Amino acid sequence: MLPYPAPTTREEKMKLVAQIKDRLLQLHGDAILAIGLYGSLAQGIDGPYSDIELRVITKDGFSLPGHEFIYPPFKIEIGMKQKREAMRSAATVDDSWAIKAGAYAHLQAIYDPDRLLDEIRTRPMHISDEAIRDVMREFMIWEPYETMGKIRNNKLAGNHGYLALGAKDLAWQSAKLIGLANKTFYTTRARTYEESLQMPSRPSGYDELIELVTRGQLHDSELVYERCEHLWTGLNEWFGEMGIEYKLDKLPF
Incomplete structure (x- = not known):
């Protein structure tokens, strides 16, 4: 059996999350409005082989590329959205709404000085x-x-x-x-x-x-x-x- 994907503890994952947050803020400063964790790790139901999923909200007009990569022993996905786009996306309903809405509704704040994620978390239910x-x-x-x-x-x-x-x-x-x-x-x-x-x-x-x-x-x-x-x-x-x-x-x- 191949040694990867490799198991990691929740503590190891959260330690890397903190490192990623610090790195992003060091690079981009106040252009980043909020960083949230989503997926099984955010909900506390992660397993040893779960990946790390982060959503970064930037100021309108400031765009960053997203990343999905393997950094052994971790798999990390970082989605980047400008504020206006994030608000719109969180309130959008399509055929995958029931599968994807939790990525916004379950956001756990890692960095959120202005409590922007509080508003974003409510957006998925603002659908008619x-x-x-x-x-x-x-x-x-x-x-x-x-x-x-x-x-x-x-x-x-x-x-x-x-x-x-x-x-x-x-x-x-x-x-x-x-x-x-x-x-x-x-x-x-x-x-x-x-x-x-x-x-x-x-x-x-x-x-x-x-x-x-x-x-x-x-x-x-x-x-x-x-x-x-x-x-x-x-x-x-x-x-x-x-x-x-x-x-x-x-x-x-």
Whole structure:
């Protein structure tokens, strides 16, 4: 087994975080408004192989390049955003909102003299129900609808090897929709399925497909296909209950 990725303690990670903070401030001074830690390390649920994720907020008009690199035994990701861009990005809703919003909502201040991160942390929830519904409508067309078409095509063609991949895609896409519908973001990507099953609003057929996906029981292609069809029916019924119509009765032009 290769010695990397290598395990490190939380204390070792936080010591490097402090060094990075000091280095950035030494180089750029008051052009940096805030430095925040996010991800599992910020939430206190990191493991020995977790990476270090930092978000740096700079003054408007002062741009710095981001960095993602290996500095053995650590992996570090440093995102750089100007203040106006950070505020806008934190309040943006798209199909990955439930996966990515925590990167702002869970920011832990490492350097924040003016408490800017307090405001940024609240921004992900400043999204309207209408915006969420619009994103769900668009995403249903872009991903689940297309995925289900591929699943049916490959079933008809006898390419049963694709069905497991299609099932994973449909499950992940549905989890993103569930987070949006419940206006709830996931703590980490790794816990998405676990947390989605606890949310009150979710389509019928979802739990059953997730059971197969999370247990790796995707060898029975007929069962996998059946569960995908059940979830697809459930997704459409669920959209109907929410009053989200994604099909048109006339050309849009």
